[in-house]
Amino acid sequence: MLGIAALVIFASGCSSQKKVTRVSPDEQIDLSGRWNDTDSRLTADAMISQSLTEAWLNNFRDTHGGDKPVIICGFVKNKSHEHIDAETFIKDLEKAFINSQQIRLVQGGEKRDDIRLERADQQDYSSAETMKAWGREMGADFMLQGSINSIVDSEGRETVNFYQINLELTNIETNEIVWIGDKKIKKYIKN
Numbered sequence: 001m002l003g004i005a006a007l008v009i010f011a012s013g014c015s016s017q018k019k020v021t022r023v024s025p026d027e028q029i030d031l032s033g034r035w036n037d038t039d040s041r042l043t044a045d046a047m048i049s050q051s052l053t054e055a056w057l058n059n060f061r062d063t064h065g066g067d068k069p070v071i072i073c074g075f076v077k078n079k080s081h082e083h084i085d086a087e088t089f090i091k092d093l094e095k096a097f098i099n100s101q102q103i104r105l106v107q108g109g110e111k112r113d114d115i116r117l118e119r120a121d122q123q124d125y126s127s128a129e130t131m132k133a134w135g136r137e138m139g140a141d142f143m144l145q146g147s148i149n150s151i152v153d154s155e156g157r158e159t160v161n162f163y164q165i166n167l168e169l170t171n172i173e174t175n176e177i178v179w180i181g182d183k184k185i186k187k188y189i190k191n
Contacts, residue, residue: 033161033189035084043165043183044092050181051093052100056169059178060141071097071169072108072140080150080163089165093144106140142169142178157191 023029028038051057060069073094076086097103107115122131146167153160162184169179 030187033159033187035080035082035163037088039163039185040088041092042185044089044096046183047089047093047165047167047181048096051167051169051179052096052102054179054181056178057102068102068104069141070104070106070138071142071144072106072172074108074143074145076146076148076167078148080148081152082150084148086146086148090144093167104138106138108140140172143172144169159189159191161187161189 025037026041030036030038057069061067073090076090078084078086094105097105106112119132119134123134126132144167146165149164149166151162153162163186165183165185167181168177170177
């Protein structure tokens with residue numbers, strides 16, 4: 001009995017008191033100096049502003065009778081020293097494309113494959129009136145691709161993390177790069 005009491009006292013003494021506080025998603029909190037949600041938001045804001053206001057968009061509309069360009073989002077390659085999920089800022093960019101009503105967006109990658117599987121299933125399991133036909137997908141005019149790069153400079157207890165995010169919009173038919181956007185973030189960390 002004494003052993004059980006000692007174990008309970010020992011276990012309760014080792015537990016830490018964790019406190020969780022909800023904060024605004026817009027609040028900047030830097031704990032480690034690594035890439036975080038603020039960096040993702042700043043990147044999204046920069047890319048949205050650049051992509052929707054630069055000449056490529058008006059150039060396309062002028063040469064295509066006012067039509068909206070169709071974009072497919074490709075792969076953003078992480079070449080940085082950290083694990084960075086680009087989807088957090090790419091989804092913000094895609095949302096801005098759609099909400100702007102200036103750009104049309106088509107699904108790519110695994111999600112496109114899932115849609116094609118559903119269409120294939122409909123050929124066997126849906127009524128003729130409701131099944132969706134093959135060969136009706138909207139072809140993209142442009143593909144968005146990019147990279148995340150970083151440079152780390154460290155001396156003693158000081159570190160500088162530099163991130164550069166580049167996105168490129170390429171004309172799928174001509175292979176011409178029509179827009180390059182970038183965002184640079186630099187963080188000084190002192191331990």
